[in-house]
Amino acid sequence: MNSALLVNIFRFIMLLAIQIVIFNNMNFLGYISPFPYILYIILYPVNSNRSGLIISSFLLGLTMDMFCNSGGIHATACVILAYYRPYIFKFSFGLSYEYQTIKLNESLTPERFSFILVSVLLHHIILFILEAFQFKFIWDILLRTLFSTIFTIIISIIIIYLIKPNKR
Amino acid sequence: MQQIFNFIIRNSNRLLFLLLLGISLALTIQSHSYHRSKVISSANFLSGGVYERINHVNEYLNLRTENDELVLENARLKSLLFNKEDTTKLPLPDSVKGVKPADIIVSKVIHNSYNRHENYITLNSGANEGIKPDMGVINSLGIIGVVDNTSPRYSTVVSILNMKSQINAKIKKSNHFGSLTWDGKSTGFVQLEDVPRLASIKKGDTIVTGGQSVIFPEGINIGTVDKIYIKNKTSYYVINVKLFNDMTNLGHVYIIKSKDRDELINLEKKEKDE
Numbered sequence: 001m002n003s004a005l006l007v008n009i010f011r012f013i014m015l016l017a018i019q020i021v022i023f024n025n026m027n028f029l030g031y032i033s034p035f036p037y038i039l040y041i042i043l044y045p046v047n048s049n050r051s052g053l054i055i056s057s058f059l060l061g062l063t064m065d066m067f068c069n070s071g072g073i074h075a076t077a078c079v080i081l082a083y084y085r086p087y088i089f090k091f092s093f094g095l096s097y098e099y100q101t102i103k104l105n106e107s108l109t110p111e112r113f114s115f116i117l118v119s120v121l122l123h124h125i126i127l128f129i130l131e132a133f134q135f136k137f138i139w140d141i142l143l144r145t146l147f148s149t150i151f152t153i154i155i156s157i158i159i160i161y162l163i164k165p166n167k168r
Numbered sequence: 169m170q171q172i173f174n175f176i177i178r179n180s181n182r183l184l185f186l187l188l189l190g191i192s193l194a195l196t197i198q199s200h201s202y203h204r205s206k207v208i209s210s211a212n213f214l215s216g217g218v219y220e221r222i223n224h225v226n227e228y229l230n231l232r233t234e235n236d237e238l239v240l241e242n243a244r245l246k247s248l249l250f251n252k253e254d255t256t257k258l259p260l261p262d263s264v265k266g267v268k269p270a271d272i273i274v275s276k277v278i279h280n281s282y283n284r285h286e287n288y289i290t291l292n293s294g295a296n297e298g299i300k301p302d303m304g305v306i307n308s309l310g311i312i313g314v315v316d317n318t319s320p321r322y323s324t325v326v327s328i329l330n331m332k333s334q335i336n337a338k339i340k341k342s343n344h345f346g347s348l349t350w351d352g353k354s355t356g357f358v359q360l361e362d363v364p365r366l367a368s369i370k371k372g373d374t375i376v377t378g379g380q381s382v383i384f385p386e387g388i389n390i391g392t393v394d395k396i397y398i399k400n401k402t403s404y405y406v407i408n409v410k411l412f413n414d415m416t417n418l419g420h421v422y423i424i425k426s427k428d429r430d431e432l433i434n435l436e437k438k439e440k441d442e
C-alpha cells in the first residue's frame with residue numbers, strides 16, 4: 001500500500017518534470033507537441049482509490065497550466081480523463097476488468113493499446129477544443145488532435161517500455 | 169438529513185468530479201475572456217525558478233546566434249554614433265512628436281511559447297526591477313509584446329503572437345494608423361487591421377509602432393508589408409506583416425519604462441471621470 005503510494009508520487013513528479021523540461025519544448029511543424037505526462041492517469045493502479053486519482057489529476061493539470069500559462073485547460077482535460085477512466089477500462093477490457101489484475105506495463109496487447117488510444121484521444125480533443133475556444137478553428141483542432149495523439153502514443157509506449165520493472 | 173448524507177457519500181466521486189471540473193472550467197473561461205487577471209500564470213516562484221534553471225542550459229546552445237545579434241546591434245549603434253545628425257538644429261518639444269522620454273530595463277526570456285493561439289513569454293525580472301503590467305517589451309530587431317503579470321522576480325508577457333493582443337501601429341512613411349493583431353496561423357506574420365483604403369501602401373513598406381499609446385514610443389520597427397487585401401464589406405485594408413523578429417528564438421529583451429506613463433494614465437483617467 002505504502003510502496004504503491006510512493007511509486008505514484010514518484011511517477012507524478014518525474015512525468016511532470018520530463019514533460020516540462022523536454023516535451024514542452026518540442027514543436028514538430030509548429031503544432032505537434034506530445035503530452036506524455038498523462039501516463040500518470042493511465043498507469044494509476046486499477047483498483048486504487050478513485051477520488052485520490054481525481055484530485056491528483058486535477059493537481060497534475062493545474063501544475064501544467066501554471067507552466068504553460070494556459071488558464072485551466074490541462075486541469076479540465078485531466079479531470080475528465082480521470083473520471084471517465086473506469087468507463088474506458090470497461091470499453092477496452094470488457095465488463096470483468098475489476099477482477100483482473102491489469103498491469104499496463106506488461107506486453108502490449110490490443111486491449112491495452114486501445115485503452116491508451118482512447119484515453120489519449122479523449123484528453124487531447126478536450127485540451128485542443130478548450131485551447132482554441134472558437135468554432136472557426138475546428139479543422140485546426142482536429143488536425144492538432146490527430147497528430148499530437150499519434151505522437152503522444154508513440155512516446156508513451158516508449159516510456160512504458162523504459163520504466164518496465166525488471167523480471168525477477 | 170440521513171438521506172442527504174447518504175446521497176453525498178454514495179456520489180462522493182461524482183460530486184468531487186463536478187466540483188473540480190467547475191473550478192478548472194472557470195479558470196479556462198476566465199483566461200479566455202479577460203485581457204488580464206490570470207489566476208494561474210508562470211510568473212511565480214516555482215515555475216519561474218524552474219524555467220530559469222532550464223534556460224541556463226539552453227543559453228549555452230544559443231551563444232552563437234546571440235553573439236551575432238549583439239555584433240549587428242553594435243554595428244548599428246556605431247553607425248548612429250558616427251553619422252550623428254547636425255546638433256545645431258533646434259530641438260522640437262517632445263510632446264509634439266509624441267516621443268516620450270523612456271527608460272530601458274534589460275531582461276532575459278526564460279520561457280517562450282509560440283505554438284498555441286494565446287502565447288505568453290516569461291522573463292527573469294519582475295517588480296523588483298521596476299517592471300509593471302502594460303509596459304512594452306522589445307529587442308534589437310523589433311517589438312515582442314506587452315507585460316501582463318508580474319511577481320517580485322519574474323513577469324509574463326503577452327506575445328504579439330497572441331490573439332488577444334492589440335497594438336497600435338502605423339505605416340512608416342504615410343502615418344496611417346491601424347491595430348496590430350494575430351490570426352493564429354503563422355509565427356512569422358501578424359496582421360495590421362483597420363487601415364483606411366486611402367492609404368497608399370505597397371509591398372515591402374515598413375510598419376512601425378504608432379505613438380498613440382503609452383505602451384510603446386513611436387517608431388519602433390515591427391516588420392514589412394507582405395500582402396494587402398480588403399476585408400469583405402468594409403472599407404479597410406488588412407495587411408499581412410512579415411515580422412523582423414524570429415519569435416521562435418528570443419534571447420535578451422528590453423522593457424520600456426516610460427517616465428510619463430503614470431502621468432498620462434492619471435490624466436486620461438481624470439478625463440474619463442469628468
